[in-house]
Amino acid sequence: MKEMIRLEGLVKSFGELQVLRGIDLTVEESEVVCLIGASGSGKSTLLRCLNFLEESSGGKIHIEGRQIDPKTDDLNKIREKVGMVFQHFNLFPHMTVLENVIEAPVRVKKVPKEQAVREAKALLDKVGLAEKADVYPGKLSGGQKQRVAIARALAMKPDIMLFDEATSALDPELVEEVLRTMRELAEEGMTMVVVTHEMNFAREVADTIVFLHGGSIIEKAPAEQFFTNPQAPETQNFLQTTVLR
Numbered sequence: 229m230k231e232m233i234r235l236e237g238l239v240k241s242f243g244e245l246q247v248l249r250g251i252d253l254t255v256e257e258s259e260v261v262c263l264i265g266a267s268g269s270g271k272s273t274l275l276r277c278l279n280f281l282e283e284s285s286g287g288k289i290h291i292e293g294r295q296i297d298p299k300t301d302d303l304n305k306i307r308e309k310v311g312m313v314f315q316h317f318n319l320f321p322h323m324t325v326l327e328n329v330i331e332a333p334v335r336v337k338k339v340p341k342e343q344a345v346r347e348a349k350a351l352l353d354k355v356g357l358a359e360k361a362d363v364y365p366g367k368l369s370g371g372q373k374q375r376v377a378i379a380r381a382l383a384m385k386p387d388i389m390l391f392d393e394a395t396s397a398l399d400p401e402l403v404e405e406v407l408r409t410m411r412e413l414a415e416e417g418m419t420m421v422v423v424t425h426e427m428n429f430a431r432e433v434a435d436t437i438v439f440l441h442g443g444s445i446i447e448k449a450p451a452e453q454f455f456t457n458p459q460a461p462e463t464q465n466f467l468q469t470t471v472l473r
Contacts, residue, residue, distance in 0.1 A: 230257040231293060232388055232419045233278065238287035240273055247273045249443040250287065255388075258417040262430040262451070265440035266466065271423040274440070275392050278421065279312045292387065308337065311386035315393040317373040319365040319380075325352065326361040329380045337384065344383070351379040355409050371402030375409055382413075389413065391422040427470060431455050439463050 233255040240248040248270045263271045276282040280303045329348035333339040352358050355375040395403040414433050437454040439447040447463045458464050
C-alpha cells in the first residue's frame, strides 16, 4: 500500500501554547482517517499543518513519500495534491458556481478553459448540483455551497482530501447531503483525512479513527474497534459524553 502522509513528531505552538505535542501518524492510499476529539484538542491545527496553512514548530511532514520543507518547496504545488474543504465555504460571491469551480484549474494549473468547464460540469453533476452551474453562491443553501466547495477542491485533481468540520456550520437538515458526497468519495477510494463531530459518519466511513486530546494522539484504532472497545480512559470518557448523531 502506498504511503500518502507521514507525520513524525509534529509539534505546533502558538507562543507559549503548545497545540500539537509530537504527532506521529501515517495515512495510506485510499484510507479514510477521521480525527475526533473535544474542541481545542488540536484537530483543525493538525489539518492546517498538513496543508501548510500553518507552519509547524517542529517535526517532519512527508507527502507521498517526500519530506516537505516549507522554506524551499513550492507549497502551492503541494496544495495541488492536497485539497482542503473548510467549515466555511469561502466561495467567491461575484462568480457563478461554475466560475468558482474552474477558477483554480484555469489560473493555477493553466488548464484550457473549455476543458476546465467540461470537467467542472462533470464534478457538479457528481455532487448533485449540475443545474446550479450558472447560479451565484448567494442563491444557494449552506449544504449546496459546501458541495460546490468540494467540487472546487476536486477540480484540482488532488491525491488527498482534507475536510475540516465540513458540516459544522450547516443546519442539521443540510448535513446529510454533504456527508453523502463525502461517503461517495470514500467509496471511490479517495485518501481522506476528516475532522468531524459526526460520530455515526466516522464509524460508518472511516477506516481508522484517531482520537486527539490535549494535542496528543491518545488512541488510534480501526473504526469498529474504536467505538466498541476503546482502550484509553480519555477515549471512554469522550465517547460517553458525546451523543452519537
